[in-house]
Amino acid sequence: MDILENIMKDYGISALPKNTAEAMAYIPFQQCGSQLYSPAQALESGTVYPVLDKPFFGSKCAGGKND
Numbered sequence: 001m002d003i004l005e006n007i008m009k010d011y012g013i014s015a016l017p018k019n020t021a022e023a024m025a026y027i028p029f030q031q032c033g034s035q036l037y038s039p040a041q042a043l044e045s046g047t048v049y050p051v052l053d054k055p056f057f058g059s060k061c062a063g064g065k066n067d
Contacts, residue, residue: 004029 007029008014034049042048 034051036042036048037045037050037053045053047053
């Protein structure tokens, strides 16, 4: 059983609220045991967790290099 399942079971809470609102960001608990970036890579990426490293390339409607 992972830590999130333990928290949910022991404390009766879930990773996300029951009634989420539109356009609201909800971030689930970070799992322990995740791979971590080195300090230099973390400073460059803005996070120590590779799973959270989501580079922003700007906004394009269609036909952009990131589509």
